[in-house]
Amino acid sequence: MEEIKCWCGSGKSYEECHKAIDDKIKQYEAKGVEVPPRSLIKTPEQIEKIRKSAKINTQVLDLVEKNIHEGMSTEEIDVLVKEFTASQGAICAPYQYQGFPKSVCTSINEEVCHGIPSRIRKLKNGDIVNVDVSTILDGYYSDASRMFCIGEVDEEKKKLVEVTKECLRRGIEAAQPWGFVGDIGAVISEYAREMGYSVVRELGGHGVGIEFHEDPFISHVGKKGTGMLLVPGMIFTIEPMINVGKANVVIDRYNGWTIYTGDGKPSAQVEHMILITEDGPEILTY
Numbered sequence: 001m002e003e004i005k006c007w008c009g010s011g012k013s014y015e016e017c018h019k020a021i022d023d024k025i026k027q028y029e030a031k032g033v034e035v036p037p038r039s040l041i042k043t044p045e046q047i048e049k050i051r052k053s054a055k056i057n058t059q060v061l062d063l064v065e066k067n068i069h070e071g072m073s074t075e076e077i078d079v080l081v082k083e084f085t086a087s088q089g090a091i092c093a094p095y096q097y098q099g100f101p102k103s104v105c106t107s108i109n110e111e112v113c114h115g116i117p118s119r120i121r122k123l124k125n126g127d128i129v130n131v132d133v134s135t136i137l138d139g140y141y142s143d144a145s146r147m148f149c150i151g152e153v154d155e156e157k158k159k160l161v162e163v164t165k166e167c168l169r170r171g172i173e174a175a176q177p178w179g180f181v182g183d184i185g186a187v188i189s190e191y192a193r194e195m196g197y198s199v200v201r202e203l204g205g206h207g208v209g210i211e212f213h214e215d216p217f218i219s220h221v222g223k224k225g226t227g228m229l230l231v232p233g234m235i236f237t238i239e240p241m242i243n244v245g246k247a248n249v250v251i252d253r254y255n256g257w258t259i260y261t262g263d264g265k266p267s268a269q270v271e272h273m274i275l276i277t278e279d280g281p282e283i284l285t286y
Contacts, residue, residue, distance in 0.1 A: 008043040008233075016274040019233060024178070034228045036216070041233035044138070047275065050209045050235060053137035054144075054273060054284040057090045060133045061146050061286070070125050070151045074106040078117035081219045093134035093212050100257060105132035105145075109157075112200055112241050112249050112259040112267040125151030127216055128161055130269045134212065143208050143237050144285035145271040154212060157266055160244055163195045167240040167259040171220070172274055177228045185222025188240050198247035199268070202255065203259065205237040208273060233245055239271030 006017035021041075042050065063084050064077060082103040085092050100114075107115035108123070115130075123129060132145035147161045160277045167188045174187045189199045205218030216228045218228040220251035228229040245265035252258040261267050273285040 001097065007038070008041075008135045010044050010281070024233060025229070028178075028229050029085060032147070035238075036228055036231050036234060039210075040207055040215060041231055042275075044237055046209060047233070047235070049138060049140040050275075051144060051284060053090065053135050054142040056137055057135040057142040057144055057273075059088070059284050060084055060135065061131065061144060064131050064133070066075075068123070068129075068131070068148050068150070068219075070123055071128050072123050073120040074108075074115070074117040074121045074123070074129075077106055077131060078104050080145075081131075085135060089137070091136040093136050093143070094132075097212060099180050103209065106130070106134070107258070107267075108141060109163065109228050109266050109271070110261045110264050112243070112261060113203060113269060114257045114259055116255055116257060123150045126153055128153060128157045128268060129267060132269075132271065138265065140210070141208050141212050142285050143212075143271065143273050145224055145269060146286075147270055156244065156274065157268075160197070160242065160266055160268045161270075163192065163197060163244040164228055164270050167192055167199075167242055168270045168272060171238045171240060172272060172281050172283065175230060175274060175276065177230055177232050177276050177278055177280065181216050181218060181224035181227030181230065182226055183224050183227075184238060185219040185227075186224045188238075190220040192242050198243045200241035200243060200247055200249055202249060203241055205236070205239045205271070207236045209235045230275050230276050234276045235273065236282070237271050237273045239269055241267060241269045243267045 004014045006014045127150040134143040170187045174183045207214030245263040248262035275282045
């Protein structure tokens with residue numbers, strides 16, 4: 001009998017490569033579970049190219065971490081990100097994405113996400129700022145963000161940042177092969193509420209790699225055992241947005257991009273991009 005090569009392009013036979021995974025997906029599908037289409041399961045070649053993009057994305061955030069300081073304008077962060085990314089032969093994914101005017105998002109204090117860099121907006125003592133970097137290398141996407149504390153930050157904001165990091169850690173830990181998208185949101189929202197915080201519902205993580213935003217949507221609130229099945233080869237971001245006050249948010253009516261907390265209280269966000277493997281989640285961007 002002629003050997004059938006695997007659809008993923010690995011060069012291996014289908015029998016020794018993806019057949020067992022495909023058979024398991026069919027078993028779940030027969031039970032009525034939402035399963036990912038094959039287009040969301042990255043091939044070995046795609047994964048390696050996404051890894052290379054992710055490496056640059058992490059280097060960009062390392063550079064920001066080394067240089068960010070009180071008095072720095074958010075425009076200076078944008079220039080730093082843009083120039084370094086270009087020097088690596090890559091492209092800043094946010095620039096002109098659906099009309100976004102800058103190369104990076106810089107969101108300060110009550111800005112939940114999509115803050116637009118500006119020459120006149122300078123980082124002040126006591127600010128917390130999220131810098132969200134996304135990179136395209138040879139057509140492959142990566143995405144991550146970090147929180148930075150500027151100068152002497154009060155205890156309320158410090159605790160918020162630490163709780164948000166722990167929410168992310170728990171969310172990643174919950175992203176296990178043959179688990180469910182809902183498992184991620186369940187542990188994040190449970191911990192955030194336990195610590196006295198709220199979780200933004202309108203925004204979440206997303207599939208990424210071939211496109212900037214792919215399925216599935218990764219809600220940071222959820223119920224265990226619900227949502228799309230998590231299958232080895234899937235790549236997506238987890239990026240909890242945690243608020244000191246209420247969960248509701250509003251969009252800037254002038255720029256149409258920046259999202260704020262509805263009550264003006266601080267928010268924090270941390271984002272990693274992960275790969276689901278047969279052994280568990282692997283973090284690709286920090």
